[in-house]
Amino acid sequence: NWKAEVSLTLHPFEKRGSYSYREAQAMIRTKWKSMFKRDKGGAEDGKPETEDSSSFQLPPLIDDPKKMEEILSEVDEQYKSETGVDCSQYELERLAPEISSSGLVQLEDRIYRLKQQDTAMYRKIYDLVFANYTAYVQELENVTMLQMSLQQAAKTCINARRQLKHAKEGVSHGGLELLAKHRKRERLRAMLDTLQSLKTLQRTDSHLKELLEEGDYPKATMLCIECRHAIEQYKHYTCVSQLATSLHDVQSNIEEKLEEALNEMCTNFVSQNYEKVHQAYRILGKTQSAVDVLLMKFTTTIHDIAYKVLGEHAKMGGTLPAEEAQQLKMHYRNLSKFITPDHFIPCLTKLCMAMWNVMCNYHLVKQWHEDVDSKKKTLKTGDSEEMDSSELSFNRSYVRQKLESGLSRFWNDVQQKIRPCLLGVEIARFKYDDFIRILAIVRRIMSIGMEFCGEGSEPLQDCMRQQSLQYFKTYHRGRLEELRLFFENEAWELCPVRANFSIYSLKEFRFMQKSPSSESSLKKAVVPSRTDTGSIFNRLKATDNPFGEVDDDDEGEDVMEASQFDEAGSDEETSSVDTRASPSTSLTSTPSHIHKTHSAPKGPILANPTLTVLRLFGNYMQIMTVLEPIAFDVLECLSQLFDYYLYAIYDVFARDMLSLEQTGIEISAKLSTTLKRIEDTLIQAPQDAPTAPSGNSSLKFPKPNVSPVADLKDPKTLRGLRYRVVAIESLVFLASQFETMVPTLESYIPDGKKSFLTQFVSHTVSTARELRKPAYCGVASYILSRDQVLQTMSTVNWAIKEIKSQHSPYVDSMLQEFKKYKDQIGEIVKRIPIPPDVHSMLWDYSIKLATGCFVEGFSQASKRCSNEGRALMHLDFQQFRIKMEQLTGMRCACVLGTNYNACSCYHGNRPIPHHQLVEDYVKAYYVPDEEAEKWLKDHTEYSVSQLKALVVNCGFGTRTNKKAKQRLLQIIDDMDKRK
Helix, strand or coil: CHHHHHHHHHHHHHHHCCCCHHHHHHHHHHHHHHHHHHHCCCCCCCCCCCCCCCCCCCCCCCCCHHHHHHHHHCCCHHHHCCCCCCHHHHHHHHHHHHHHHHCCHHHHHHHHHHHHHHHHHHHHHHHHHHHCHHHHHHHHHHHHHHHHHHHHHHHHHHHHHHHHHHHHHHCCHHHHHHHHHHHHHHHHHHHHHHHHHHHHHHHHHHHHHHHHHHCCHHHHHHHHHHHHHHHHHCCCCHHHHHHHHHHHHHHHHHHHHHHHHHHHHCCCCCHHHHHHHHHHHHHHCCHHHHHHHHHHHHHHHHHHHHHHHHHHHHHHCCCCCHHHHHHHCCCHHHHHHHCCHHHHHHHHHHHHHHHHHHHHHHHHHHHHHHHHHHHHHHCCCCHHHHHHHHHHHHHHHHHHHHHHHHHHHHHHHHHHHHHHHHHCCCHHHCCHHHHHHHHHHHHHHHHHHHHHHCCCCHHHHHHHHHHHHHHHHHHHHHHHHHHHHHHHHCCCCCCCECCCCCHHHCHHHHHHHHCCCCHHHHHHHHCCCCCCCCCHHHHCCCCCCCCHHHCCCCCCCCCECCCCCCHHHHHHHHHCCCCCCCHHHCCCCCCHHHHHHCCCCCCCCCCHHHHHHHHHHHHHHHHHHHCHHHHHHHHHHHHHHHHHHHHHHHHHHCHHHHCCCCCCCCCCHHHHHHHHHHHHHCEECCCCCCCCCCCCCCCCEECCCCCCCCCCCCHHHCCCHHHHHHHHHHHHHHHHHHHHHHHHHHHHCCHHHHHHHHHHHHHCHHHHHHHHHHHHHHHHCCCCCHHHHHHHHHCCCCCCCCCCCCCCHHHHHHHHHHHHHHHHHHHHHHHCCCCHHHHHHHHHHHHHHHHHHHHHHHHHCHHHCCHHHHHHHHHHHHHHHHHHHHHCCCCCHHHHCCCCCCCCCCCCCCCCCCHHHHHHHHHHHHCCHHHHHHHHHHCCCCCHHHHHHHHHHCCCCCCCCCCHHHHHHHHHHHHHHHC
8 A cells, every 4th residue: 555655645746846855755754654553553443543753763764875775785585576475474483583582672673674674665766756757747647638538438328328229219120120131131242252252263273274284374374373362362261271272283283384385395396385385484474484494494305315316226236235224324425335336327317306306496496586576676665564564675685695695505415415426436337328428417417506506516526527537547548458459450441431421420429519619608508607598497397307418319320331332322422411520521522433433432531440549539528528627638548549549550551661771761850759759658668568557657558560461561462552541541531530629629628738739739640641651652662673673774785876766675664563553553442542642642652763763774874875875765764754654544534624633543734753853864964064063953862873973974064174073073972961
């Protein structure tokens, strides 16, 4: 009750507003005294209390705060407990021992101390109350206002009850029932709508499944979102919580279906289906995450397809056990090692076809977004859609950047799947056609990659460079070995080909007819531009096979002459000239009347080894076409083929003629340098065995031996002239065809390496025609026996006194040998067509040899020769000249009106060659002495012995001045030294 007392004590202060501390203290003391008396039981007898200040003395008021704190600190902890305590009981129990011993003194002292603590407590309370006086007054006012509000509310309730009672008495009972039913009906309607909505929610699950099966993802997504909002509205119903769980499962199913649909787009893109998937993701607000999922699906598809293709073909080979297939599936590089060579090309084709399918679908996805963006730019959005359009624009930009940046990563993934497949097999074991097909497939996929992302294919190029270099070294070595075997077993017979035959007639060169000839267009075909309207992605569908174009061309080649005796057929073949052949490849044509006389084929002169080398040229150029990184290495090997063929022809058909002393034939310095280079770099010494190249060392092979079938020493066949013509002319034709290949070869090699090709053509290829001279002139040197002719001429009496009208017998002997020579050439022409240049060379050198015999024989007879003898010399040579002109066909029908240049006979509207050599020598005796020195200096074609014979034996230039002989001899010696 002390709180109430304190409140009453403070009540007077509220009325007056403010009192001093002393006044308040006095008033509180008075109240305390009355309270204390009540506690002492002063009113127990029912008598009124009387204040007796002398009966109890209160503790003095405490003004010192420190002392008050000390007193308060002495208060027992029991009085501070919040659970309450019986103070009297506690004090009695506490003082019981002390009271028994010391009496009431301790009790009074304890009472005084408790009163002192009580005084300090009340003083503390007062200070707190006084310090919070303003808050107390405010709270008291709030209580008063609350009391007034409660009184007003009580009045309002009383009035309401009174009015309700009046309404109850005034309104009929039926009206209240009507109102109650109306309210119930409205409640039932609201409940029916709610139940209808709940029923719709329950049926939504099956409807969503139907939409997903139909592939209508936008409607399914929109319906799912609407259901989610409805569930949020009716979540206070117990049944709706179950629907929320089911709807969450359906939403997860929708997202799975969308991912499955995106996965299907990787292998079978359909624009309508992709549009639905894209709209569904846009409704979900996951446009950006959709493109991330799509890129991940493309990457996963590449890996899965690669594993599947390699696994299937590895099992087909029978080398991969079924129980190990699943374990090796995680090791893609190891899996490629189990593919056998028989299944490698189908595996590579199928793998590249699968990669093409995925790449094409990626391109279609990218193209779809580009088309949509271009359509969006043409549409104008209103101000109300400004925020939405900016968000859509940002999403489109994000998707476009993602798809663009994913091109390079996607192409790298494709290369990383093809590269192990190529490295896992030994390509060197494949045949050439299979190797070319592999290169063509890889080249096609690289060109597709270039169109796809505009980047190169370094991983694939490095891989194919290693494999191709290894394969080509083995292949080139084998081809050189085969070529050597061809030489050693070749009969060197003419291979009858069509008159219009060229390298383009061979199937190995058909790729040159399909590809552009110029360098720029060729590179454009190999590395097409991404912006090219003729892109392969625009021309072919994802289901088409872009690798079908690299299949082998089954069309057979028709290069052989059908019938060399069919005149009508031959005329048709001659007229149907292949316009694809370069003009430089055409040989000199032959008149029709010559072919009717001879039965030799009309086409160019070719041997089987020549066709083999031409085919190898085509194969090597195909490798250069499909594998440009090693194009220069292939070109070096191609040049080695020509070098080996050139050296082999020289060694077999020309070297033996250079060793003859009577021929006096010398080859040019350029040809000699070329043969020396080939011998040092390519031809191996006979005592050494052929070794494979290692490091930078070059490949060397032994030179071929002479074929036993071709007899090159039989005089009846003019020392194998037929074989020599076939061999030499086939080499000349090979050189001419090589020159036609130069522009194409230049387009394959880098600019810095083109000087090699230029130098090779000018120093090696051009020397092929120079082998005609030693081969053919050597044959012509066997027509006459120089020693026998000179011996016969030495028996002639040149010191006659009368001029004879009959020539000497040795002339008839020489003409007989030439007639025999002509017949032998005629027999050869029946079997092989001898070109006019060769025909001319054979006759030219044989006549040169005969004129040389005349000059040498006349120089030896000058010592005993008379003027009549010199007339005989002139007569002998004129007889020889006239008969030779008749023998060589000078008066044949072609001179009488037809084209002389097209005739295969050696003739001309001029005398036989080298006749001036003999005539000038015979007429030298009649040169005046004063012109003798000039004549000697102008006629250096004679030997020193022949010139000295004129001076010493015939008195050339010394008939009037005998001392001039020594001077003329000195001039001849000086001329010899200068040579």
